Amino acid sequence: xxxxxxxxxxxxxxxxxxxxxxxxxxxxxxxxxxxxxxxxxxxxxxxxxxxxxxxxxxxxxxxxxxxxxxxxxxxxxxxxxxxxxxxxxxxxxxxxxxxxxxxxxxxxxxxxxxxxxxxxxxxxxxxxxxxxxxxxxxxxxxxxxxxxxxxxxxxxxxxxxxxxxxxxxxxxxxxxxxxxxxxxxxxxxxxxxxxxxxxxxxxxxxxxxxxxxxxxxxxxxxxxxxxxxxxxxxxxxxxxxxxxxxxxxxxxxxxxxxxxxxxxxxxxxxxxxxxxxxxxxxxxxxxxxxxxxxxxxxxxxxxxxxxxxxxxxxxxxxxxxxxxxxxxxxxxxxxxxxxxxxxxxxxxxxxxxxxxxxxxxxxxxxxxxxxxxxxxxxxxxxxxxxxxxxxxxxxxxxxxxxxxxxxxxxxxxxxxxxxxxxxxxxxxxxxxxxxxxxxxxxxxxxxxxxxxxxxxxxxxxxxxxxxxxxxxxxxxxxxxxxxxxxxxxxxxxxxxxxxxxxxxxxxxxxxxxxxxxxxxxxxxxxxx
Ligand SMILES: C[S@@+](CC[C@H](N)C(=O)[O-])C[C@H]1O[C@@H](n2cnc3c(N)ncnc32)[C@H](O)[C@@H]1O
Numbered sequence: 001x002x003x004x005x006x007x008x009x010x011x012x013x014x015x016x017x018x019x020x021x022x023x024x025x026x027x028x029x030x031x032x033x034x035x036x037x038x039x040x041x042x043x044x045x046x047x048x049x050x051x052x053x054x055x056x057x058x059x060x061x062x063x064x065x066x067x068x069x070x071x072x073x074x075x076x077x078x079x080x081x082x083x084x085x086x087x088x089x090x091x092x093x094x095x096x097x098x099x100x101x102x103x104x105x106x107x108x109x110x111x112x113x114x115x116x117x118x119x120x121x122x123x124x125x126x127x128x129x130x131x132x133x134x135x136x137x138x139x140x141x142x143x144x145x146x147x148x149x150x151x152x153x154x155x156x157x158x159x160x161x162x163x164x165x166x167x168x169x170x171x172x173x174x175x176x177x178x179x180x181x182x183x184x185x186x187x188x189x190x191x192x193x194x195x196x197x198x199x200x201x202x203x204x205x206x207x208x209x210x211x212x213x214x215x216x217x218x219x220x221x222x223x224x225x226x227x228x229x230x231x232x233x234x235x236x237x238x239x240x241x242x243x244x245x246x247x248x249x250x251x252x253x254x255x256x257x258x259x260x261x262x263x264x265x266x267x268x269x270x271x272x273x274x275x276x277x278x279x280x281x282x283x284x285x286x287x288x289x290x291x292x293x294x295x296x297x298x299x300x301x302x303x304x305x306x307x308x309x310x311x312x313x314x315x316x317x318x319x320x321x322x323x324x325x326x327x328x329x330x331x332x333x334x335x336x337x338x339x340x341x342x343x344x345x346x347x348x349x350x351x352x353x354x355x356x357x358x359x360x361x362x363x364x365x366x367x368x369x370x371x372x373x374x375x376x377x378x379x380x381x382x383x384x385x386x387x388x389x390x391x392x393x394x395x396x397x398x399x400x401x402x403x404x405x406x407x408x409x410x411x412x413x414x415x416x417x418x419x420x421x422x423x424x425x426x427x428x429x430x431x432x433x434x435x436x437x438x439x440x441x442x443x444x445x446x447x448x449x450x451x452x453x454x455x456x457x458x459x460x461x462x463x464x465x466x467x468x469x470x471x472x473x474x475x476x477x478x479x480x481x482x483x484x485x486x487x488x489x490x491x492x493x494x495x496x497x498x499x500x501x502x503x504x505x506x507x508x509x510x511x512x513x514x515x516x517x518x519x520x521x522x523x524x525x526x527x528x
Contacts, residue, residue: 057251094239367402
């Protein structure tokens with residue numbers, strides 16, 4: 001799953017969302033929102049509540065300050081992602097092509113090295129859980145003869161198997177996994193999903209791998225628990241997902257008020273507030289990508305997490321004034337085309353100026369076409385992204401999420417890749433980097449205000465052109481000392497804020513590296 005609570009706009013909605021503004025009329029959520037008895041939350045910064053629409057969720061038990069740690073927990077279990085490329089069953093790192101092939105001496109599944117610390121009983125769960133059962137049932141042989149697609153599905157099934165093996169090896173931990181909601185009743189109504197799980201996970205583990213001791217029902221329940229509650233963890237080259245106690249209770253919001261991070265080796269999860277949260281307010285994180293439009297985000301949440309989001313951002317056609325789903329009107333060429341009702345996936349889209357209307361299907365087709373065009377651009381192709389932005393300028397609002405995606409790539413490429421390294425950038429390219437960073441920051445300030453990782457990294461990127469430009473302008477005599485000072489103050493502010501945000505990341509992560517670089521840059525700047 002992979003963030004805040006915005007002041008709610010007055011809006012009419014039949015939603016029983018716990019965020020819904022309290023009115024005199026009792027709504028289902030106000031009637032049934034009751035604290036859930038849980039002695040384990042005593043003294044914690046949150047309380048567990050329950051509502052009909054959201055299930056259990058947590059709220060601040062007192063006023064919280066930005067950056068307070070609200071949850072810090074080790075995973076109950078970690079394992080390969082869905083349809084995972086082969087990963088080491090010890091540490092879940094992916095393999096570079098051509099790297100030496102090592103296999104576990106017992107089960108014959110691939111590992112990164114016989115010395116991988118994740119194999120041992122203390123550093124990981126492979127030897128403790130599936131290694132010997134996989135050896136006894138000779139599953140490694142099946143892996144050796146399977147196609148790449150089948151192998152990906154075998155890796156996917158490993159996490160379900162691990163959870164099931166906890167049942168006898170660590171019943172207490174298994175019981176904590178079972179506290180999570182598998183949403184069986186909802187998922188069972190999705191035949192495509194249920195039958196895929198039956199075929200690829202439940203049947204595979206029971207029939208192909210011969211673990212008949214686990215019933216179909218309990219395997220489906222574990223599949224659901226993983227689908228609904230797992231967090232993606234790990235930093236390149238590690239790619240895994242994990243179940244965490246407590247953190248699974250965080251409800252989703254598309255403008256979240258918490259952010260999370262996991263430590264490199266242990267995957268210890270830390271959830272922090274991104275900004276101040278008042279006692280009683282729900283603590284939320286985003287299960288979706290922040291820079292994605294409502295139509296896509298809601299579809300993703302429905303398909304992957306089984307609910308229609310109706311948060312303030314989703315309910316607002318302008319997405320909190322950012323217009324990050326807005327199209328330019330092909331008819332009047334001035335107005336913005338927005339969904340008439342963003343909480344209805346089938347609703348028409350209409351120009352705010354001339355009322356020109358598009359059926360939703362036409363918008364979906366257009367977005368898919370543009371998404372494919374963006375996907376086809378090589379990740380290092382600066383000209384490609386620039387051409388995309390130019391070509392779509394008459395179709396997409398400047399803040400449209402597809403434009404933002406291209407801008408985000410460019411903002412990172414200018415200054416980082418050969419031909420565009422900082423000393424190689426022309427004045428025009430430096431200005432371009434500045435504009436791109438400012439465009440992105442303006443949107444992220446609305447959608448994920450506070451101590452968000454995305455804000456921290458963009459601020460760091462923005463300080464580069466500003467600092468260089470200030471020096472160059474002074475050298476050419478185009479600005480005087482007072483203006484230089486003003487400009488350097490802005491650089492200092494950006495570096496300080498970036499450092500404050502990214503220093504919250506675990507040591508050893510790229511983001512923590514940026515915090516260190518920001519600290520160093522501030523030191524080198526000296527007093528301004
Ligand atoms: C990780 S679980 C959260 C804990 C869960 N509510 C429980 O009682 O165990 C995710 C599920 O909670 C519900 N949920 C979370 N955020 C929601 C939201 N904003 N609106 C509706 N349902 C939500 C959905 O059913 C979702 O699949």
